[in-house]
Structure formats: C-alpha cells, structure tokens
Amino acid sequence: xxxxxxxxxxxxxxxxxxxxxxxxxxxxxxxxxxxxxxxxxxxxxxxxxxxxxxxxxxxxxxxxxxxxxxxxxxxxxxxxxxxxxxxxxxxxxxxxxxxxxxxxxxxxxxxxxxxxxxxxxxxxxxxxxxxxxxxxxxxxxxxxxxxxxxxxxxxxxxxxxxxxxxxxxxxxxxxxxxxxxxxxxxxxxxxxxxxxxxxxxxxxxxxxxxxxxxxxxxxxxxxxxxxxxxxxxxxxxxxxxxxxxxxxxxxxxxxxxxxxxxxxxxxxxxxxxxxxxxxxxxxxxx
Amino acid sequence: xxxxxxxxxxxxxxxxxxxxxxxxxxxxxxxxxxxxxxxxxxxxxxxxxxxxxxxxxxxxxxxxxxxxxxxxxxxxxxxxxxxxxxxxxxxxxxxxxxxxxxxxxxxxxxxxxxxxxxxxxx
Numbered sequence: 132x133x134x135x136x137x138x139x140x141x142x143x144x145x146x147x148x149x150x151x152x153x154x155x156x157x158x159x160x161x162x163x164x165x166x167x168x169x170x171x172x173x174x175x176x177x178x179x180x181x182x183x184x185x186x187x188x189x190x191x192x193x194x195x196x197x198x199x200x201x202x203x204x205x206x207x208x209x210x211x212x213x214x215x216x217x218x219x220x221x222x223x224x225x226x227x228x229x230x231x232x233x234x235x236x237x238x239x240x241x242x243x244x245x246x247x248x249x250x251x252x253x254x255x256x257x258x259x260x261x262x263x264x265x266x267x268x269x270x271x272x273x274x275x276x277x278x279x280x281x282x283x284x285x286x287x288x289x290x291x292x293x294x295x296x297x298x299x300x301x302x303x304x305x306x307x308x309x310x311x312x313x314x315x316x317x318x319x320x321x322x323x324x325x326x327x328x329x330x331x332x333x334x335x336x337x338x339x340x341x342x343x344x345x346x347x348x349x350x351x352x353x354x355x356x357x358x359x360x361x362x363x364x365x366x367x368x369x370x371x372x373x374x375x376x377x378x379x380x381x382x383x384x385x386x387x388x389x390x391x392x393x394x395x396x397x398x399x400x401x402x403x404x405x406x407x408x409x410x411x412x413x414x415x416x417x
Numbered sequence: 418x419x420x421x422x423x424x425x426x427x428x429x430x431x432x433x434x435x436x437x438x439x440x441x442x443x444x445x446x447x448x449x450x451x452x453x454x455x456x457x458x459x460x461x462x463x464x465x466x467x468x469x470x471x472x473x474x475x476x477x478x479x480x481x482x483x484x485x486x487x488x489x490x491x492x493x494x495x496x497x498x499x500x501x502x503x504x505x506x507x508x509x510x511x512x513x514x515x516x517x518x519x520x521x522x523x524x525x526x527x528x529x530x531x532x533x534x535x536x537x538x539x
Binding site for chain 1: 464466491499
C-alpha cells in the first residue's frame, strides 16, 4: 500500500500527517519527496543513515568541433544554451537533462557529462524506514531525485509506504503521486486553503487516484475546506484539531503519536480509515 | 554605436520595460545614424531561461550597450561574455534614456539580481 500525502500549499500539515501515519503503522516506510526542503527526518531522527549521490547528465562542448550552426541553442526549450563570441555556452543550472542538444548537433561537438544535483538518504527510526531526498540549492528540477526515491525495489508489498509530497501541484508532485495507490489531501480551514485544495483535488482526479481529505487545524468556527468537501462529496478521513499540545509537540520536532496516547489513537484511527479506503478501492477497481 | 533597450511598445515614445528577459520588444538605436528598429523578443513567452534567450537577441544585434532597469545573473553572464556594457536606465521614456546615455549621464548597472526562476516576480 502506497499512500501519498499532498496539499496545494506548504504548511498545511503534510509532514505531520505522513510522519505520524508512518509512526503508528510501525513496520512501515516513510519517503520524503519534498526534496527542496525535506523535514521528515527532523522528526524521525533516523539512525544508520546510508547516503547515495544523485547525478544527471548535462552537455559539455568541444569548441574545436563546433561549426557555429546553433542547432543546439535553437533546440533548447529551456534556453540553457547561448552562442557568444563564436562558441556555445551551457547554463548548467537551467539544463533539464533532456539530451536533445547532443542529438541535434551535426558535428558531434556535444557530449554528456555527469553532474551531481543532490542525494538520497535511508535510515531507520524504530521500525520505520526513513528515506529522504535532498536537492542541492539552485538546481532546476528535483524529479531525478524523486524517481530514485520511488524506485520499485524500495517497496515491500505488505509494508505500508507513506510518501510526503512537495507542496503544490507541479511536475514534481505528479512524479511523487504517480505510483500511489491512494492520495491524502491535507487542507487548512481558510479560503486560501480551499483554493489550494482545489488545485490538488483537480490533480488527483486527473490522475484517476482514489483520494480522501484530512482537515487540519480545525476550530469551532466555520470551515471553508469542510464546506468544499461537502459540496463536492469528498470523503473526509479525519479532522485534526487546532490544538496547542499537538502544535507544541510538532514544533519541537517530536512525533505526536509516539509521545501521547491521545494522538496515537487519533492517527491510528486515521490509518485504519485509510487502509479500509484502499482495500475498498482495490476491490472495486483492481 | 548601437544600443539596446527593453521597451513596452514599438514606438520611440515608449516606456522602458521593467523586465529585461520578458520584455515584449527591444529598441535597437544607432547613435550615429539615429535610426531605431524594434525587435520582437521571442524569449518573452519562454517557460524558463528567458533572460538567456533575450540576451542572445541583444548580442546577435551587435550592440555595444544595453540600457535596462534590471538584469538577471544568467542574462548578465551572456551580455558580459559578449563585452556589452550594461547601464541602468532612468525612470521615463526610451528617448529620455537615449539622450541621457548620449550625454553620459547613465551609470553602469551594479545590482545583478539572482533571477526570478519559477517564482514569478518575487
């Protein structure tokens, strides 16, 4: 079972939900795909951390072979190449590693070279395997790192996996939810929260993923995100209260479910609901 | 000497565009012949790297100076590699800037910003 946790904006509680779900599931895998700012490891404080560097291929140019035709410059949709003073120059951080410039060069003046863009780490915290993707500052895309994080051999069939997605609904999120069996959308009780919720709601529907919503930071007042769910007929999986104790535990990088029975019960109940939803989905649409 | 200015309209009375990479047009002005030509900036609709592509247009038109309110680091790298000097434009219209440049009243652009990559005008 692979569960992706996503939201249209940052700070809604993706990490709170995914970290605590992985913690109550005990024998589970947590994958932090928010490679620009991973923070799940701050809660898990994993041990025996193994590290692997992630590289992409970028072009390198042999000026002697270049005939100045500019086919590479014209081809690049990302404008990562310029032609100045009779030689092409590559803007490495703009390059998306598509390899097209190398293919279109009639003189074979371009070839591939390796460039490190970040790393992935794997460690353990109790029985939870903690995977973290870390992208180097300034890189164009974290997708190669996410691809490596979500490689099939990382998943064991009976071991639940929780994917902590980057915020938003861009390519990097699509890559993170691509192979998920179920998506949990985390939403805040504000109008702004609803706008961003709508973006990820459209995304998971576009991908044909089964989904449900966790309403975070719930207060007694009117909740626009709840209203949105009722209007659209979306399953509400859980309501997490806007509560001081939970906020304090979370902001001191503690895993609430490991610290207090109350939150252990709350997240265990959410986990059971999610498991039921996933089973139901696989039974009705295998 | 030819100079380039990012501009909002295809007219000598135009205002200077606040963006270099995503300006709709470039005004190329020749200080000797007093001729102006307007170029479409094909980079304005780019998904990314518009500064690099816009700078390429400027370089390909063999100008010696660029007058712009601001410039990102990638664009500046292209412009500087081509030995083109970047001057900070003053508030006002394109022709005010041309006159100020001819009178030697413009200073070189010192602040090169890190670009707005994927962050829309932050």
